[in-house]
Amino acid sequence: MDSLSNVQILLIILPEDLFLYYSNRMKAKRVVVGISGGVDSGVAAYMLKKQGYDVVGLFMRNWHDTTGLKSASCTYEDDVMFAEMVAKKLSIPFYEVDLSEPYRRRVIDYLFKEYESGRTPNPDVLCNREIKFDAFAEEAFKLDADFVATGHYCRKETIKTPHGDMHRLLAGKDPNKDQSYFLCQVNQKQLSTALFPIGELMKPQVREIAREQNLANADRKDSQGICFVGKVDLPTFLQQQLQVKKGDIVEIPANSKLVVDSDDLTRLAAPYPFTPESGIMIGQHRGAHFFTVGQRKGINIGGKPKPLFVIGTDVAKNILYVGQGQDHPLLSKKALFIRNEDMHWIRPDLTISSGEEREYKIRIRYRQELQNGSLIMRPEGGYVLFDTPQRAVVSGQFTAFYLKDELVASGVIQH
RNA sequence: GAUCCAGUAGCUCAGUUGGUAGAGCACAUCCCUUUUAAGGAUGGGGUCCUGAGUUCGAGCCUCAGCUGGAUCA
Numbered sequence: 001m002d003s004l005s006n007v008q009i010l011l012i013i014l015p016e017d018l019f020l021y022y023s024n025r026m027k028a029k030r031v032v033v034g035i036s037g038g039v040d041s042g043v044a045a046y047m048l049k050k051q052g053y054d055v056v057g058l059f060m061r062n063w064h065d066t067t068g069l070k071s072a073s074c075t076y077e078d079d080v081m082f083a084e085m086v087a088k089k090l091s092i093p094f095y096e097v098d099l100s101e102p103y104r105r106r107v108i109d110y111l112f113k114e115y116e117s118g119r120t121p122n123p124d125v126l127c128n129r130e131i132k133f134d135a136f137a138e139e140a141f142k143l144d145a146d147f148v149a150t151g152h153y154c155r156k157e158t159i160k161t162p163h164g165d166m167h168r169l170l171a172g173k174d175p176n177k178d179q180s181y182f183l184c185q186v187n188q189k190q191l192s193t194a195l196f197p198i199g200e201l202m203k204p205q206v207r208e209i210a211r212e213q214n215l216a217n218a219d220r221k222d223s224q225g226i227c228f229v230g231k232v233d234l235p236t237f238l239q240q241q242l243q244v245k246k247g248d249i250v251e252i253p254a255n256s257k258l259v260v261d262s263d264d265l266t267r268l269a270a271p272y273p274f275t276p277e278s279g280i281m282i283g284q285h286r287g288a289h290f291f292t293v294g295q296r297k298g299i300n301i302g303g304k305p306k307p308l309f310v311i312g313t314d315v316a317k318n319i320l321y322v323g324q325g326q327d328h329p330l331l332s333k334k335a336l337f338i339r340n341e342d343m344h345w346i347r348p349d350l351t352i353s354s355g356e357e358r359e360y361k362i363r364i365r366y367r368q369e370l371q372n373g374s375l376i377m378r379p380e381g382g383y384v385l386f387d388t389p390q391r392a393v394v395s396g397q398f399t400a401f402y403l404k405d406e407l408v409a410s411g412v413i414q415h
Numbered sequence: 416g417a418u419c420c421a422g423u424a425g426c427u428c429a430g431u432u433g434g435u436a437g438a439g440c441a442c443a444u445c446c447c448u449u450u451u452a453a454g455g456a457u458g459g460g461g462u463c464c465u466g467a468g469u470u471c472g473a474g475c476c477u478c479a480g481c482u483g484g485a486u487c488a
Contacts, residue, residue, distance in 0.1 A: 038449090111450090122450040152449095182449075227449050234451075292451050302441030303426035309453090326453090366450065392452065 028054040031147040031195060032140035034132060035059050035086060035094070037079030038223055040151030040198055042086040042215045043206045047197035048149055049090055056143055057087040057094045060136055062103035062127075062228040075223075075230065085216040097139045099131060103228065106130040111226075112241045118315035119396030120292040122366075124227045129185040133194060147195045154180040154407075155199035156191055163349040167191035171405040174202040181366045184400040184410035185344055235290045235298070245287045247318030249301065252279040252311060252330060259329045265376065265383050268335035271395075271415040274312045274321045285320045288313040294331065294392025309392075332389035336364070338382040338399060338411035347408040354379050361402040364390060364413065370402060375409075382411060 033045040035057040048055045059080055080096065087094035107126045114121035137148045153172030158165055167188055172178040186194070198206055210218035225231030252258065256279070258272050283301045285291065291298070295310040304324055311330045312321035323330055345351045352358050354377045361370035362384060373386040384399060393413060401409040 036449095040449095115451095120451045124450050127450090179449075223449055224447095225449065226451095230449095294452050296453070297442090300441065301426080302439085303428090304440055305427080307440065365452075367448065394451065397451070 028052055029146040030054040030056065030144055031149050032056045032058050032143055032145040033149045034136060034151070035083040036151065036223070037082035037086075037217060037220075038151065039206055039210045039215065039217050039220060040153070040222075042082075042090075042151070042217055043201070043209050043213075044149055044151040044197040045086065045090055045092060046209065046213055046215070048195065049092065051197075053147075055090070055092045056140075056145070057083065057090075057092050058136070058140060058143070059083045059094070059096045060131075060139075060228075061096065061098045062100050062107075062131065063230075064100055065229075082217040082220065089213065089215055095143070097136070099135050099139070102135040103127070103131055106135075108229075112238070114396050115238055115289050116242055116315070118289055118313050120394045121396050122398055123229075124182050125185050125398050127227050128183050129190075133183075133186050133190040137190070137193065145193075147193050149195040149197055151198055152179045152183065152196050153177040153199060153201075153203075154183055154196050156194060156196055161349050166347060166349055167194075169346050169407045170199070171402070171407070172196075172199050177203045179366075180407045181363060181398070181400050184346070184398050184407055187344075187346065188348065191346070235286070238290060242287065242289055245318050246284050247288055247320065248276065248281050249283040249285050249299065249320045249322055250274070250276050250279040251282045251308070252321055252323050252328075254324060254328050254330075256330065265335060265385060268333070268385070269337040269383050269415065272312055272330050274314065274319075276317075276319060279321065282322075288318045288320050289315045291320055292392075293394045326391070332391050333393040334389045335383055335385045336390075336393050336399065337414045338384070339414050340381045342412040342414065343382050343409065344411060345409045347406075350403075350408050352377050360408075361404075362386070362399060363402075364393060364397060364399050375401060381414070 031048050031053045033041060033048060033055060035041045035045060036059070045055055045057055061076065061080075064076075084094055107123050107130060110126055111121045111123045132150055133148065137145075140148045153174055155170040155172065157168045157170055159168060160166075169180055169183055169186070169191060171180045201209075207218060223230075229237075252274065258274065258278055260267055260270075260272075262268065283299075285299070291310045291313050293310050293312060296307050299308050299310065299320075299322060301308055301322075306325035308322040308324055309326070309328065309331050310320060311323040311328060313319075314321070352375065357374050357376040359372070359374045362373045362375075363370055371386055371388070371390065373384055376383045376385060393415075395413050395415050397413050398410050399413055400407055401411075
């Protein structure tokens with residue numbers, strides 16, 4: 001009430017530009033936007049500016065290496081250049097920060113460790129939790145930020161609940177671009193200061209706005225690959241730290257008796273107990289840890305009527321298990337398991353605990369269509385039971401649980 | 416030792432009544448995609464085991480040889 005009347009008074013007695021000056025000084029919250037050089041973050045910055053925020057652009061450099069990069073040259077120079085052009089166009093301050101040390105430690109090291117242990121990590125999910133909404137946010141707060149914004153296609157909404165204010169992480173309005181999945185590991189604290197200015201927009205609108213505002217990157221191609229690292233050939237990239245080790249490729253027939261014929265949740269979720277004896281040796285690979293379940297390319301064995309897919313890896317014995325055809329029963333699983341310590345509730349107030357279960361819309365990889373299933377909590381952890389079997393359930397990847405369009409929880413797939 | 420069958424793209428094979436070859440898989444590239452994957456499109460590839468014959472013309476017919484497999488002694 002008080003501030004409102006002040007504004008009214010100012011409105012009466014001050015010329016317009018002075019009014020703007022004072023109202024900004026008094027009201028405008030400061031937002032530090034992670035500007036990457038791409039359209040999305042550029043338009044995000046513009047939207048914030050338009051909404052009257054005190055906007056600061058901050059470019060983060062997280063990666064210096066080009067080993068294993070597919071597109072020959074490092075795009076860093078281009079990225080900063082575009083980021084700077086956008087900042088200039090929008091008349092916002094522009095800074096650059098180097099977070100490659102924490103990025104290496106908290107994202108890349110995790111990536112190598114996971115692959116080494118035969119799992120398939122999702123570095124971009126970690127990047128958001130550990131870097132953009134942690135290390136980067138800290139830098140932003142050093143610049144007196146009230147909020148940290150990114151160009152993610154997702155939305156945030158704050159509601160009042162019996163447990164206090166809760167921040168909801170909602171899917172981006174553009175169903176084709178929704179990136180809420182990548183934020184499935186952030187928490188309430190991180191959300192409290194987060195802003196997603198383009199979450200309500202469709203991608204074509206974002207481009208249109210960029211063009212209208214004459215942003216230099218309006219028609220720039222979307223970035224792909226691991227955030228900050230780029231499009232890499234994984235085996236090549238991993239060979240920096242992981243050794244090439246020849247091992248056997250074992251084909252498991254589709255009529256294998258390993259197929260689970262049971263309704264028991266534990267058994268449905270259990271990893272398939274592959275052994276060399278359960279199939280036949282059909283070739284050699286260069287390291288089981290370079291492969292991921294569901295993978296087709298790179299097995300390098302032909303002569304089969306249907307393509308071979310990886311259906312299991314055993315890094316201890318260095319054996320790659322493969323099966324023929326998309327319809328191979330062991331390529332899919334009806335259930336999966338998440339350890340208690342790997343369960344993460346974005347909405348703590350909606351947590352369910354041992355003995356409880358609930359239905360969700362679920363996805364186990366980015367851009368996967370939401371699947372129907374339920375989460376069943378038991379003392380040892382959470383079991384996810386899907387209505388229909390899921391292709392390539394990959395340990396190390398994240399399961400994201402949605403209620404309608406809200407991402408309420410996530411967890412690392414154990415198996 | 417004899418008989419039979421096979422030898423065609425990297426692999427598994429198809430090739431009609433003889434007219435200079437195809438499919439699946441593999442592989443490559445591109446598209447899609449801020450994870451891993453998947454998916455879509457396009458493409459590169461073949462002294463048709465060797466030699467000699469028949470024929471206007473042979474992957475397809477004849478003979479010999481080589482190599483694999485099976486069977487019989």
